[in-house]
Amino acid sequence: MNTGEKRRDLAGTIRRMFRWEWVEAYVFISPWLVGFTVFVLGPMLFSLYLSFTRYDPRSVDLPAWVGLDNYRYAFDNVDEKFYRSLVTTGVYAAVSIPLGLVASLALALLLARDLQGIGIFRTIFYLPAVLPTIAVGMVFIWLFNTEFGLVNFVLQQLHLPAVDWLGDPRSVLPSYVIVSLWSVGGNMMVLIAAIKGIPRALYEAAIIDGAGTWQRFRHVTLPQLSFVLFFNLVTGIIGAFQVFDIAYVMGGTGDRNLFYVLYVYQAAWSRHKMGYACALAWVLFGIVLAISSLVMKSSPLWVYYEGEKRTS
Amino acid sequence: MTSASGTPRTTTRRAGPAFLGALAVLLSLPIVGCDGEPGGPPRLRFATWFGTREAAEMAPIVAAINARNAGRFVLEMITIPDAYLTKIDTMMAGGLAPDLFLLSAEYLVSYASVGAIADLDDRIRRDPTIDLADFYPSAISASTCRGRLHSLPWVMMPIVLYFNKDLFDQAREPYPDATWDWARFAVAARALTKRDGSGRAARWGFVQHTWPPYLIWVWQNGGDVLSADGKRPTLTDPRTVEALSFLDRLVNVDGVTPSAGTVSQLGVNELFKSGRIAMFFGGSSDDHDRTPGLRVGVAELPKGRVRATFAWMGHLVVSSRTRHPDLAYVAWRELLEGFHRWKIVAPRRSLARQLERFEPRKAAARSVILASMDYSRPVRGVVEQTDWDGFVLEKLLLPVLRGEERADRAAAVTQRKLERILETTR
Numbered sequence: 001m002n003t004g005e006k007r008r009d010l011a012g013t014i015r016r017m018f019r020w021e022w023v024e025a026y027v028f029i030s031p032w033l034v035g036f037t038v039f040v041l042g043p044m045l046f047s048l049y050l051s052f053t054r055y056d057p058r059s060v061d062l063p064a065w066v067g068l069d070n071y072r073y074a075f076d077n078v079d080e081k082f083y084r085s086l087v088t089t090g091v092y093a094a095v096s097i098p099l100g101l102v103a104s105l106a107l108a109l110l111l112a113r114d115l116q117g118i119g120i121f122r123t124i125f126y127l128p129a130v131l132p133t134i135a136v137g138m139v140f141i142w143l144f145n146t147e148f149g150l151v152n153f154v155l156q157q158l159h160l161p162a163v164d165w166l167g168d169p170r171s172v173l174p175s176y177v178i179v180s181l182w183s184v185g186g187n188m189m190v191l192i193a194a195i196k197g198i199p200r201a202l203y204e205a206a207i208i209d210g211a212g213t214w215q216r217f218r219h220v221t222l223p224q225l226s227f228v229l230f231f232n233l234v235t236g237i238i239g240a241f242q243v244f245d246i247a248y249v250m251g252g253t254g255d256r257n258l259f260y261v262l263y264v265y266q267a268a269w270s271r272h273k274m275g276y277a278c279a280l281a282w283v284l285f286g287i288v289l290a291i292s293s294l295v296m297k298s299s300p301l302w303v304y305y306e307g308e309k310r311t312s
Numbered sequence: 313m314t315s316a317s318g319t320p321r322t323t324t325r326r327a328g329p330a331f332l333g334a335l336a337v338l339l340s341l342p343i344v345g346c347d348g349e350p351g352g353p354p355r356l357r358f359a360t361w362f363g364t365r366e367a368a369e370m371a372p373i374v375a376a377i378n379a380r381n382a383g384r385f386v387l388e389m390i391t392i393p394d395a396y397l398t399k400i401d402t403m404m405a406g407g408l409a410p411d412l413f414l415l416s417a418e419y420l421v422s423y424a425s426v427g428a429i430a431d432l433d434d435r436i437r438r439d440p441t442i443d444l445a446d447f448y449p450s451a452i453s454a455s456t457c458r459g460r461l462h463s464l465p466w467v468m469m470p471i472v473l474y475f476n477k478d479l480f481d482q483a484r485e486p487y488p489d490a491t492w493d494w495a496r497f498a499v500a501a502r503a504l505t506k507r508d509g510s511g512r513a514a515r516w517g518f519v520q521h522t523w524p525p526y527l528i529w530v531w532q533n534g535g536d537v538l539s540a541d542g543k544r545p546t547l548t549d550p551r552t553v554e555a556l557s558f559l560d561r562l563v564n565v566d567g568v569t570p571s572a573g574t575v576s577q578l579g580v581n582e583l584f585k586s587g588r589i590a591m592f593f594g595g596s597s598d599d600h601d602r603t604p605g606l607r608v609g610v611a612e613l614p615k616g617r618v619r620a621t622f623a624w625m626g627h628l629v630v631s632s633r634t635r636h637p638d639l640a641y642v643a644w645r646e647l648l649e650g651f652h653r654w655k656i657v658a659p660r661r662s663l664a665r666q667l668e669r670f671e672p673r674k675a676a677a678r679s680v681i682l683a684s685m686d687y688s689r690p691v692r693g694v695v696e697q698t699d700w701d702g703f704v705l706e707k708l709l710l711p712v713l714r715g716e717e718r719a720d721r722a723a724a725v726t727q728r729k730l731e732r733i734l735e736t737t738r
Contacts, residue, residue: 057405059426060632146573167573253576253714255706269398270698272426274405 051278058272070279082280084255085263086287092173092259093240096180101232104184105225108191109217122192129185137249140179141166172256179246187232194228195221223304230303234292241288260284354636355386356643359403359413361396373650377643385639387647404428404633411634412644417454417465417625418701421693424457430630433460435641442645443660451659454625454690465625466651468659469595470688471524472621472680473614477607479504479515479590488591488611490683494532494558497591497614501568504590515588517568520559521575524593525622526709529555531689532616537704537730538692545730547708547723551617556712556719564715572713595624596681597656602673610677612684623688625659657681696733703729 026033051070053063074082111122128136143150144165152162165175202220211219244261251257264284268277362370367389374389381387390410392399397419403409415423423429436442444452447464455463475488483504488497501517508514530537535552538545546552563569570583584592585603593613594600601608613621628648634640652658656671664685668675694700708726711717717725 056426057401058423058428060428061426141577145577147577164571164573167571167576251576253572253710269401270702271696272401272422272698 047278047281050275051282053275054273055275056272057268057274063275066275070276071283073276074280074283081255081258081263085258085260088173088256088258089241089243089260092176092180092243093237095173096177097233097236097240099177099181100184100187100236101229103181104187104191104232105229107184107188108195109221111188112192112195122189126185126189128183129189131183133245134249136179136183137246140175140182141250144175166250166252166257169253169256172252175252176243176246176250176257179250180240187236190228190232191225194225198224226303227305230295230299234295237291237295238288241284241291353383353385354639355388356412356634356636356640357388357390357410358643358647359390359392359396359400359410361393361414362391363393367391369654373647373654377646377650380646381642385636385643387643404631407633409631409633411636411640412628412630412647414466415463415627415629417627418691418693418697420455420462420627420629421457422695422697423629424462425695427632429462430632430634430637430640431460431462432630432641432644433462436461436464439645446660446662448659448661448664448685448688450623450689451625453692455627463627463629464648465659466628466648467597467626467655468623468657468664468685468688469597469625470621470623470657470681470684471528471593471613472596472677472684473611474584474592474594474598474600475609475611476584476587476590476592477609479587483590487609488614490612490615492611492614494614494616498558498562498566498568501562501591502566505566505568513567513570515590516570516583517566517589518591518593519575519580519583519589520563520569521572521580521713522705522709523580525691526556526559526704527689527691528593528613528620528622529559531620531622532613532618533558534617538694542692542694543734545727545734547727547730548720553720553723555616556708556723560712560719563713572710596677596684597671597674599673601677610680612680619687621684621688623685623690625690657685694734696736699733700730703733 050063052065052067054066054069055063073079077083107125111118111125142148144152146152146162146164146167149165151165155162163171165171198221202224203216206216206220242261243259244265247257247259247262248265260280261284264277264280267273267280358374360367360370370389374387377387396414400410400413409428415429420429424431436444442464448468451465451468452461454465455461473488477487480487480500483506485500485503488500497518504515504517505513506515527537530552533551533555535549535555536546537552569575570578570588575583578586580589580592581594581600583589584594584600585606587606592600601610613619628644628651630637630640630644652660652663653670656667656674657664658667658670663670664682667681668678674681703726707729708722711722712719
């Protein structure tokens with residue numbers, strides 16, 4: 001290709017790039033594009049920059065570059081609250097996610113049956129999932145009240161000792177797990193939809209082969225639901241590591257409710273260490289990315305798509 | 313003309329420029345919405361944490377200042393009743409800090425140290441309308457950071473002892489008075505705590521949680537938590553430890569206070585107002601002595617090695633970012649005067665002596681309040697005040713109040729944490 005042809009080819013490419021359809025396309029996606037750039041990408045990049053600075057939002061001084069000091073402060077065992085919040089969040093995630101998956105699956109199996117009036121029960125179990133977290137937190141503060149709470153009233157009726165749910169350090173985290181289980185309705189609905197979509201022929205074939213109830217569940221239902229469970233697991237992990245509003249509202253003695261994101265908030269707005277808070281946020285991003293990637297990598301081993309394991 | 317897919321193109325061809333135009337209008341809205349001062353006097357924004365009732369009471373004061381300064385500036389009150397400091401900090405970060413705002417005394421050093429609030433020392437000392445000699449010395453010390461005045465308090469609230477007369481009468485205990493010491497207080501607290509058949513307390517001698525400030529126990533015993541030069545925490549000093557151990561015994565051995573769980577869920581004020589607490593440490597201007605259905609008396613705090621009580625103070629500060637520092641100072645001075653003639657107790661001796669003029673319902677407590685003002689102290693803030701408060705609560709107060717740790721051990725652990733805080737900010 002000689003120089004003249006190259007130039008013509010380049011001109012053609014530029015003309016194609018600026019075809020009116022392209023302009024129209026960008027104009028129509030521009031509200032999203034502008035919103036994403038201004039409200040998501042921009043703040044993300046700015047927070048990445050701030051994570052390498054010392055910055056007090058009240059100060060008249062500009063952020064001062066400190067390199068990796070904020071990350072060192074977290075990882076060099078200087079900040080014990082960093083590890084404590086990480087452990088609190090990790091334990092919460094390790095307990096609440098499997099329990100939530102099991103509870104939502106059990107409920108879905110019960111409520112996927114075609115019985116008269118079953119829709120009412122589906123609605124009842126789904127309702128907590130659409131309630132605002134703040135309202136749920138306020139309700140549970142009263143339910144967990146040591147003296148007047150409904151939970152302790154029930155325990156006392158069963159001749160069990162009352163529990164100081166949010167006042168006793170040992171029971172703070174279990175309280176949060178209970179609250180998380182209360183709103184498994186969202187996952188349950190997705191699972192019901194997936195159960196309804198399992199071909200009847202698979203069950204009929206299993207029955208002909210002599211499979212019992214457990215075997216049908218183990219070898220038909222569970223594999224057919226694995227992609228939904230995978231989805232719920234990934235969103236559950238992300239959600240568990242982002243617990244904030246419920247902890248902000250419900251509190252808990254000492255800082256036994258010190259979830260990671262709550263600590264990020266405290267670092268930024270109570271301790272005025274905005275640079276450090278940004279570093280913590282990016283550490284969280286790395287942790288969630290790593291765990292999600294591990295789950296993704298493991299998915300070919302246990303997730304079935306259209307009756308087949310994904311091979312890549 | 314049609315596109316390659318056969319759909320008419322005239323509509324989309326027109327829609328593109330129209331959409332661009334709409335987008336330009338949309339993006340320009342924030343610019344149009346910015347408040348300017350076209351030709352009129354400058355606007356000064358004054359932020360408070362007041363709720364509806366206090367804001368309504370404050371409004372005439374602001375209106376009077378605006379009337380006196382017509383043509384010079386317009387003062388606008390912003391009320392932020394929830395998450396006050398977080399919103400103020402956010403406004404500062406966004407370059408929209410209010411010109412004047414309220415600040416609790418313990419945070420003055422922290423805000424002054426990062427240059428968030430204006431140094432008013434020269435202006436105040438040059439101002440002929442301000443008589444610093446009239447202010448209580450503790451009010452001046454609470455306003456000073458690195459030897460410079462950054463503010464003056466708009467209110468001063470020493471802690472006094474409210475007591476439920478009915479519970480004292482039932483227990484045949486004499487009412488507290490100025491002769492009481494802390495040993496006498498402990499005797500009364502034990503006598504006033506009543507238990508039911510199962511041994512559970514139904515009412516208690518007093519209540520201690522995050523309120524009242526633990527400092528009242530420390531100070532009355534001649535101890536402190538920060539050295540005089542502000543460079544060293546003194547939690548492990550013998551008198552401080554002795555005072556904390558005394559509190560530890562009252563709470564965990566004598567059991568004369570409700571549990572931390574009960575207090576955190578029901579609230580200290582509510583426990584007293586429901587008639588389940590005999591003695592309550594409250595702010596001098598609080599309305600505990602007007603609790604419906606209760607006969608409540610007011611006394612000074614018992615005396616220890618020294619007479620001391622904690623005084624909460626509220627500051628009015630000028631933002632260092634104000635574009636009108638001279639006018640903001642004028643507004644600050646006028647607001648301060650308005651506060652002193654509205655809120656009790658004014659931190660000025662001349663006005664404190666007239667407190668029943670501003671709040672007739674406190675006439676009966678006048679002598680107690682005035683006596684308490686004389687020996688009341690403010691908290692001495694540090695740069696990392698939030699960290700300081702967090703460690704004191706987490707490592708000292710809660711473990712001791714829950715009976716998980718002895719006072720001396722908890723004080724030693726907390727001392728090390730606080731030393732580290734002061735080291736990092738030195």
